[in-house]
Amino acid sequence: MIISIASGKGGTGKTTVATNLAMAIGSDVQLLDCDVEEPNSHLFINPVFEKTITVTTPVPEVDEKKCNLCGKCDEICQFKAIIVIADITVMTFPELCHSCGGCEMVCPENAIKETNRELGIIQKGYRNGIEFVHGKLRVGEAMSPPLIVKVRSFTKPDKFTIIDAPPGTSCPVIASMKNTDFILLVTEPTPFGLHDLKLAVGAVKMLNIPCGLVINRSDVGDNKVKDFAKKENVPVLLEIPFDRNIAEAYSRGDAIVEKLPGFKETFLTLYNDIRKIVS
Amino acid sequence: MKELIIISGKGGTGKTSLMAAFAYLAENKVLCDADVDAADLHLVTAPDILEKHDFQGGNTAIINKDKCTECGLCIDLCKWEAISETFEVNSIECEGCGVCVYFCPEKAIDFPLNTCGEWYISDTRFGPLVHARLGIAEENSGRLVSLVRNEAKKLAEEKGLDLILTDGPPGIGCPVIASIGGADAVLVVTEPSVSGKHDMQRVVQLANHFKVPAFLCVNKFDLNKDITDEIEKFAKEKGLTCLGYIPFDQIFTKAMVQGQTIFEYDSDSATGQAIRKIWGSLLTHLRADMSA
Numbered sequence: 052m053i054i055s056i057a058s059g060k061g062g063t064g065k066t067t068v069a070t071n072l073a074m075a076i077g078s079d080v081q082l083l084d085c086d087v088e089e090p091n092s093h094l095f096i097n098p099v100f101e102k103t104i105t106v107t108t109p110v111p112e113v114d115e116k117k118c119n120l121c122g123k124c125d126e127i128c129q130f131k132a133i134i135v136i137a138d139i140t141v142m143t144f145p146e147l148c149h150s151c152g153g154c155e156m157v158c159p160e161n162a163i164k165e166t167n168r169e170l171g172i173i174q175k176g177y178r179n180g181i182e183f184v185h186g187k188l189r190v191g192e193a194m195s196p197p198l199i200v201k202v203r204s205f206t207k208p209d210k211f212t213i214i215d216a217p218p219g220t221s222c223p224v225i226a227s228m229k230n231t232d233f234i235l236l237v238t239e240p241t242p243f244g245l246h247d248l249k250l251a252v253g254a255v256k257m258l259n260i261p262c263g264l265v266i267n268r269s270d271v272g273d274n275k276v277k278d279f280a281k282k283e284n285v286p287v288l289l290e291i292p293f294d295r296n297i298a299e300a301y302s303r304g305d306a307i308v309e310k311l312p313g314f315k316e317t318f319l320t321l322y323n324d325i326r327k328i329v330s
Numbered sequence: 331m332k333e334l335i336i337i338s339g340k341g342g343t344g345k346t347s348l349m350a351a352f353a354y355l356a357e358n359k360v361l362c363d364a365d366v367d368a369a370d371l372h373l374v375t376a377p378d379i380l381e382k383h384d385f386q387g388g389n390t391a392i393i394n395k396d397k398c399t400e401c402g403l404c405i406d407l408c409k410w411e412a413i414s415e416t417f418e419v420n421s422i423e424c425e426g427c428g429v430c431v432y433f434c435p436e437k438a439i440d441f442p443l444n445t446c447g448e449w450y451i452s453d454t455r456f457g458p459l460v461h462a463r464l465g466i467a468e469e470n471s472g473r474l475v476s477l478v479r480n481e482a483k484k485l486a487e488e489k490g491l492d493l494i495l496t497d498g499p500p501g502i503g504c505p506v507i508a509s510i511g512g513a514d515a516v517l518v519v520t521e522p523s524v525s526g527k528h529d530m531q532r533v534v535q536l537a538n539h540f541k542v543p544a545f546l547c548v549n550k551f552d553l554n555k556d557i558t559d560e561i562e563k564f565a566k567e568k569g570l571t572c573l574g575y576i577p578f579d580q581i582f583t584k585a586m587v588q589g590q591t592i593f594e595y596d597s598d599s600a601t602g603q604a605i606r607k608i609w610g611s612l613l614t615h616l617r618a619d620m621s622a
Contacts, residue, residue: 059368061341061500066525088501089339089532091525129389129428151409151427190532191539193472193504218341218500219367225422225467242586243346247368253466257422271583298578302523302554 052329053212053231055085057255059247061218064237064267064291067301069215070095071308075318078180081210085199085227086217087171087186094304098176098183106186106201107167108194110145111154117162124154124163146193170198175205182210196226203227211322218247220254228254232329234262236285240272245279252283261328265321268293286328289321331486332514332616333479333494335364335542339529341500343521344549347582347592348605349497350374353456354591355609359493361454362482363461364509366447366474371497374589377452377459385447385462385477387470388426391419397438404430404439422467447474451485458485472508475499479509493616502536510536515543515616517573521550522557530561534568544570545615547608551575571615574608577601 056069066084070092073082084092111124111133118141125135132148135141145168155163171188186202188195195217203226206212216227228234234255238248248264255262264280269290280287291297300310308315336352338345349371353361363371391412393404398417405413408430412423431439446469449462460482462474482494498509498516510516516537520530530546537544546565551558558575565572577600585595592602 060370061368063342086501088503088506089525089529091340091528094524094528127428127432129426149425149427151425151429152407153427153429153432156407156429157432188503190502190535191507193507195501195503220466221367221464221471221505222467222469223503229422241583242373242589243370246370246373250368250466257467271580273587298553302521302526302557304524 052233052326053206053214054233054235054325055214055216055228055231056235056237057216057224057228057251058218058237059220059251060238060244063239063244064265066091066095066215067267067307068235068237068265069213071306071314072318072322073181073213074306075308075315076211076322079210080180081182081184081207081212082215083202083205083212084185084215085202086215087188087195087198087202088217088223090185090187092215093183093185095306096178096181096183098178098181100174100176102175104173106170106173106198108150108170108197109152109165110148110150110168111143111163112166113141113143114162114164115141117160119160121159123157123159127153127157149194150197170194173202195223199223199226220250224254225258228260229258231260233325234260235265235288235325236262237265237267238276239268240266240274240276244272245276248276249279252285263288263325263328265289265291267291288324289317331492331494333483333496334612334616335496335498335510335513335516336519337498337506337510337516337533338500338519339502339533340521340526343519343526344576344582345519346370346374346497347586348519348549349495350591351593351605352495352609354593355606356493356495358491359457359495360482360486360489360491361456361459362478362494362496363459364475364478364496364505365499366462366464366478367471367499367505369461369463371459372461374586374591375454375456375459376589377450377454377461379450379452381451383449384445385449385474386443387446387473388444389428389441390421390424390426390444391428391430392440392442393417393419394438394440397436399436401435404434407433426469446470449474449478449481451481458489460485472504475505475508502532506533506536507540510542511540513542515545517545517547517612519547519549520561522548522554522561524557527557527561531564534570545612546570546572547574547576548572549576550578553578573611574604576604576608
């Protein structure tokens with residue numbers, strides 16, 4: 052079973068829920084941190100990393116001896132990553148390339164071959180019964196979805212897989228939510244939390260995946276998040292009231308299931324509730 | 331004219347609440363919300379929309395079943411596995427690369443331009459605001475960010491305003507790169523947590539990568555004073571100016587619920603004083619830079 056933990060708004064507690072859920076389950080569980088721009092789960096899991104892989108994406112390289120500046124590559128490229136200035140030169144902009152392969156396919160002179168652009172790295176490690184994988188986007192790299200897809204390729208079908216998704220609702224979030232069995236949305240009961248939750252629920256409905264809600268800092272703000280959840284038939288699976296001890300534990304990188312009483316049971320109940328909904 | 335972008339790396343450190351507080355304090359400015367994926371600034375600024383425009387970005391392939399002979403070439407060529415065995419294009423998967431359109435022997439694939447969001451010019455009680463909404467699950471957030479930044483610049487020129495204050499998105503990827511490129515300065519809002527610090531370091535690295543001067547401020551500084559000290563030490567090592575420290579205060583949430591900035595909610599809170607100091611110091615730095 053694969054579940055994705057998402058939110059719309061950042062800083063609502065996705066990583067707290069993802070890491071504590073993984074630690075509460077404790078065995079036969081995978082945690083994939085797909086927030087590759089700002090991965091944080093490792094700061095709470097403290098895995099022993101045993102493998103680091105560099106992930107690249109193919110980009111074109113032009114053999115100027117073979118190129119006759121026909122301009123077909125410029126014509127097919129939708130991303131302005133290869134430009135031909137008539138009769139003068141051909142230029143590539145690898146950072147704009149989406150790796151569709153169009154230029155190489157269309158070149159009549161076979162003048163284009165693949166070279167690589169580094170997207171970032173993937174690290175894999177363990178802590179007790181948790182298998183941990185995360186991606187780290189190279190600083191300066193714009194495209195995170197291909198790295199997210201690569202992190203997700205580590206999914207093992209016989210395990211319970213938890214995905215920590217990035218904030219927002221655009222392409223990196225969709226890459227982290229699609230083809231999962233369940234999406235757990237984490238929000239806070241504030242106007243910003245509600246506004247971004249509505250966007251996240253919109254994305255979940257578009258993907259047609261069952262979802263549930265965790266309301267973090269549930270006693271701050273107002274009741275509008277609960278009203279919205281009721282109206283949209285999104286079950287509220289867990290409410291975590293504001294507690295300075297939780298905020299402080301989080302700030303230190305401590306797991307609340309380990310440091311604060313009762314939370315291990317709370318997260319195991321959440322796990323069982325999700326299993327019930329999915330089956 | 332100066333353009334300042336507020337970013338954080340990590341989400342939820344208080345970018346938008348701080349931005350709203352600055353909107354209250356700043357004069358002669360255009361406001362800009364570049365967090366087009368999950369824009370929240372309008373929830374505090376309550377804009378009157380004066381202009382509304384469609385945002386078109388990228389194309390999506392659509393197979394014309396009348397012309398398609400089901401040869402399967404498009405399925406073989408598509409790197410995104412966006413075309414099904416029944417020759418339907420999944421618009422969420424389609425990258426808009428146009429390879430299938432180009433090579434289809436029957437010319438059976440249309441490639442219309444997407445309308446994937448809207449952008450607005452609005453009036454608020456703090457002055458003009460340029461903002462946008464990217465459609466759910468849409469791509470091209472970077473292009474929409476560049477567009478709103480350009481429109482904010484045009485508006486500032488037209489109205490003779492000398493400051494653009496921009497609320498940036500979280501992360502370090504495409505929309506953040508589009509938000510900070512060529513800006514005069516970024517203000518990184520961080521918090522003293524292991525994750526806040528980790529993400530701040532990556533976003534400072536990004537600002538350095540694109541050669542944009544960065545300033546720092548620490549929100550919720552009293553939540554974990556050890557990490558606040560570590561952040562201060564990091565700033566010193568990197569030659570970053572830390573402009574100030576804001577206490578962990580529920581006033582932000584209370585003001586937000588009322589649709590107010592913290593100054594409107596309480597005109598002289600201690601937290602408000604801390605923010606006034608940060609703003610004053612930021613202006614001094616921007617002006618010094620201006621005369622240099």
